Amino acid sequence: MSLPVESEAQSFVLLRLGERRFALAARQIVELVAPSRIFRFPHHTPEIEGVILRRGRIVPVCDVGERLLRQSLKSRRLYLIALRRYGAQAEWVALPVTGECELITTEMSPASAEDLPHVAGWLSHAGDVIEVLNLNALTPGPSEMAARASTLAAQEARP
């Protein structure tokens, strides 16, 4: 017997990336800010463009365009600063967006096993079906990389 899926209205922020709209749970959003200077330095994490300074913090800028649209974002109107959890810790990450954001309250349909890992669920809004993003799957982190490396090692070790 499977338990019925509980569904209740939650708040989401709709964000625009190019021609598409996506959603993030509003509780994960810290603030929406105008683009500021990006500081770049050498590193090997392709999703990270650099860092910005915000309220005394150094915040990594993660271009999710490549992952979601298969192309980097050429223009950006705002940075959506979101909370990304790393185990018990949480850090700010800045996601560039190309258009206005909108706060809505609606019910989310949970993701299915067939959905990509970055999909936390689906919303139906104004005639559109919108992906709710799973920030942990969309932005990189050391534990994810370690897990990926051990999976690769296990695959290589297999005869």
Added chain:
Amino acid sequence: MRPAPPAKQGAARTEQIILFRVGGQLFAISSASVQEVRSANSLGGSTAELSQPGLRKVRHVVRRGGDTVYVINGAMHFGLPATPATLVFVLRHTRTALLIDGIEKMTTMTRLQALPKAFCHEERQWYRGLTTLDQSVVPVVEPEGFLTPEEMALLDAPLLPDKAPEAGTNEEAERAQ
């Protein structure tokens, strides 16, 4: 949930740092980590060329007294465009020296922020963290992050007396990169 607020700067501990450039990029290093600053043309000791295909960032080794010091090309280490190196930092408590473009200035940092966890590759070994200076963000290098223990062993192997380098070590180094 909110992340922990940034550390208060009231009674901040300060650390003297050297700002330097490699491949045109600004970095910082704790001045306590730098044993000597020398001209790239006068490393002292006896300098020999190295040819380790898996580790092209190390082209020279310097024998100073009883120590062997490996000279790292900073631009190659960080994947930056090659620029003429004029100075070398001999790094304290390591067996490495770092070729740099030049020194910008010495200054003091009051806060070192850990590298955000979103950075999840080799850079976690490269940097102690990030600091802000004059409204800019500068990476603070980790002096022990220029050579991994595996790379160091690979470099040491041909220099060990009565021991020929083992076959396949270059391939191992390339895999380790």
